[in-house]
Amino acid sequence: MHPCLEGITLVAFDLDGTLVDSVPDLAAAVDAALSDLALPAPGEDKVRDWVGNGSRVLVERALTDALGEAPATAFLDTAHEGFLARYGEAPCARTRLYPGVREALEGLTASGQRLVLVTNKPEDFIAPILEATGIAGHFSLCLGGDSLPRRKPDPLPLTHVAERFGVAPGRCLMVGDSRHDIAAGRAAGFRTLAVPYGYNHGEPVAASGPDATVESLAQLVYCKSNCAITM
Ligand SMILES: O=C(O)COP(=O)(O)O
Numbered sequence: 001m002h003p004c005l006e007g008i009t010l011v012a013f014d015l016d017g018t019l020v021d022s023v024p025d026l027a028a029a030v031d032a033a034l035s036d037l038a039l040p041a042p043g044e045d046k047v048r049d050w051v052g053n054g055s056r057v058l059v060e061r062a063l064t065d066a067l068g069e070a071p072a073t074a075f076l077d078t079a080h081e082g083f084l085a086r087y088g089e090a091p092c093a094r095t096r097l098y099p100g101v102r103e104a105l106e107g108l109t110a111s112g113q114r115l116v117l118v119t120n121k122p123e124d125f126i127a128p129i130l131e132a133t134g135i136a137g138h139f140s141l142c143l144g145g146d147s148l149p150r151r152k153p154d155p156l157p158l159t160h161v162a163e164r165f166g167v168a169p170g171r172c173l174m175v176g177d178s179r180h181d182i183a184a185g186r187a188a189g190f191r192t193l194a195v196p197y198g199y200n201h202g203e204p205v206a207a208s209g210p211d212a213t214v215e216s217l218a219q220l221v222y223c224k225s226n227c228a229i230t231m
């Protein structure tokens with residue numbers, strides 16, 4: 001086991017950019033929603049840097065880029081509805097688990113860790129993606145960006161899961177790809193672990209000062225005493 005798991009009994013995972021590479025499907029839905037409004041489609045490279053604060057902010061960033069100014073609220077509402085409809089048609093056509101994710105979840109589950117999912121993605125999309133990728137059974141609870149009044153980087157969803165399962169924050173680990181995960185984890189009193197391969201607005205997540213970083217989540221369960229990565 002990786003040293004960052006020492007004393008930990010609950011592990012909270014981010015979804016987009018941490019467990020799954022979901023940008024191909026997110027970008028397809030953003031592209032379609034904007035095309036439906038006669039605006040240019042931004043494509044995957046731009047969308048990758050806009051993911052992280054939930055679907056409405058994603059669409060707002062896309063509209064601001066396309067229009068050259070912030071959209072009017074009613075127009076954003078329309079575009080966001082369009083995005084939700086388009087994404088709902090195919091939330092996991094090209095979404096895939098990152099290497100090492102399945103092994104990590106299986107190993108952590110086998111070792112008795114309680115696993116939860118805390119994403120800023122709308123809750124309705126969580127189950128279809130977890131089921132399509134075959135990892136739904138690992139999680140005791142899944143929270144989306146619209147499940148509670150505030151989402152990451154606010155600590156509320158993490159505080160909620162710790163309280164719900166009666167685990168002290170110091171015995172919880174937040175695993176994520178973005179500064180919002182690290183900020184939420186730190187504010188909730190969780191230990192924090194970052195993966196560098198996801199989506200962090202084009203910046204290295206290491207700049208957020210996570211307690212530890214792993215290149216692959218498989219290192220969580222395969223890391224032996226000779227592991228190069230330490231806390
Ligand atoms: O939907 C988003 O904006 C980000 O989702 P995440 O919290 O799973 O990375």
Ligand SMILES: [Mg+2]
Nearest residue numbers: 014016017177
């Ligand atoms: Mg993420």
